[in-house]
């Protein structure tokens with residue numbers, strides 16, 4: 344129990360936990376509902392670090408400047424982090440550059456052991472890491488625990504991939520020649536990640552980078568730097584050599600720091616996860632020194648339920664999981680839910696019934712299923728999408744308002760029916776807890792609608808017809824398809840998009856390739872093959 348919360352408040356907080364989002368709180372309880380926790384108690388308080396990690400040391404900005412980080416549930420100050428400028432980040436790039444020659448020549452098995460130790464430390468400190476995630480990101484603690492497992496799985500997976508990087512022997516087409524290939528680490532990598540998965544988005548990049556033999560400078564998101572710092576501390580404890588992992592923090596200096604990372608000649612690869620617009624800018628910058636790049640950008644996932652679905656309840660559960668995971672703030676969240684006319688009404692009824700069961704509130708409170716969105720802008724965007732849809736004829740089946748009594752960052756989980764293609768949600772990622780249900784008649788119509796988006800990250804559909812399953816899975820213009828499931832994230836499965844959702848794949852057996860180059864070695868004058 345939080346020692347900073349006085350006993351009287353504790354009791355009040357307990358009563359908060361069962362407060363359903365759909366009923367406004369009585370005025371007397373209003374202060375209580377906006378009060379929330381102060382500071383989670385960590386088993387190991389030394390994991391909460393308000394610095395940047397460069398060359399194996401915890402450092403401040405040379406200027407002494409800092410930026411503030413706030414709890415999205417309560418608005419309270421969590422702490423500050425160094426506002427690094429380009430001169431500070433240059434030091435991180437130099438450190439990574441100096442560490443690279445030695446790190447790349449370690450036995451892959453040694454790098455694997457380091458990653459494995461880091462994985463184990465994440466598991467040993469899972470509870471504290473989850474608390475940090477909930478504190479700075481807002482997601483319910485159970486979801487944060489899930490994220491820690493997911494995040495750690497990338498270190499475990501790539502510790503296993505590291506010793507299994509094989510080249511080829513290639514039959515040459517020139518007489519007397521022999522050709523082999525070597526896979527080599529690309530060099531210093533600049534990694535830029537978003538706040539929605541404060542641990543997993545970073546480990547999904549650092550795991551394969553280190554397995555390949557690269558060193559990294561990771562710019563953590565300004566909204567959630569403390570989880571990344573805790574990971575850096577665990578890297579230190581895992582014995583990862585200095586300079587191999589550098590975690591830099593910045594708030595208002597982010598564009599300048601981003602420009603440095605994407606243009607610095609010593610940085611050979613940039614891996615970015617975030618919005619398509621920022622990706623576009625960074626890609627332009629990275630072109631100045633022709634860097635190897637991989638981009639995991641925004642989505643606008645179609646979720647299709649066909650009349651021939653075998654289990655409508657499973658489709659409802661899948662759609663709920665896909666749409667409302669992290670309060671709708673994942674890049675693979677269903678954004679457009681298309682339901683064939685024969686099952687539309689029944690699907691909508693069951694879907695709304697599930698949403699009614701949600702409990703909205705602070706992520707640390709028991710029984711809470713959904714937390715706040717990251718900031719007020721995000722709540723406003725969700726509301727804009729709702730208002731745009733209703734002004735064009737959609738109906739609010741549940742929700743549809745800011746849950747202001749809980750705080751400015753809370754938005755009611757919302758279901759809209761009667762959606763049409765003219766509405767913003769049809770073409771723009773909401774990144775919030777708003778589900779729009781569209782009705783459709785034919786397979787061709789829905790596949791055309793699904794493919795109309797400029798982006799193509801994930802797509803889902805439910806059907807019991809095996810021919811249709813192959814046809815639609817092949818026709819959807821996305822990087823990842825979920826068939827009869829709403830959850831596709833798995834370390835073993837390649838993660839990434841097509842079109843303006845980016846390119847490159849993370850996780851899986853392919854993830855490590857993003858951090859390697861293939862070198863061919865041709866041996867001349869090797870003579871003719873042995874004659875019989």
Ligand SMILES: NC(=O)c1ccc[n+]([C@@H]2O[C@H](COP(=O)([O-])OP(=O)(O)OC[C@H]3O[C@@H](n4cnc5c(N)ncnc54)[C@H](O)[C@@H]3O)[C@@H](O)[C@H]2O)c1
Nearest residue numbers: 536537538563564597598601617618621639640641642674
């Ligand atoms: N494809 C994926 O795997 C994936 C995963 C998570 C999130 N996303 C996408 O990310 C978006 C949500 O995250 P967001 O709002 O934080 O995205 P964002 O693009 O605003 O920010 C992402 C990261 O880039 C940094 N950044 C912003 N401007 C920068 C600049 N000029 N130079 C360098 N860095 C800069 C931010 O500080 C943050 O660390 C959504 O569109 C979502 O779909 C994609």
Ligand SMILES: O=CCCC(=O)O
Nearest residue numbers: 539672673674675832
């Ligand atoms: O938000 C994007 C990443 C989500 C995931 O890996 O499942």
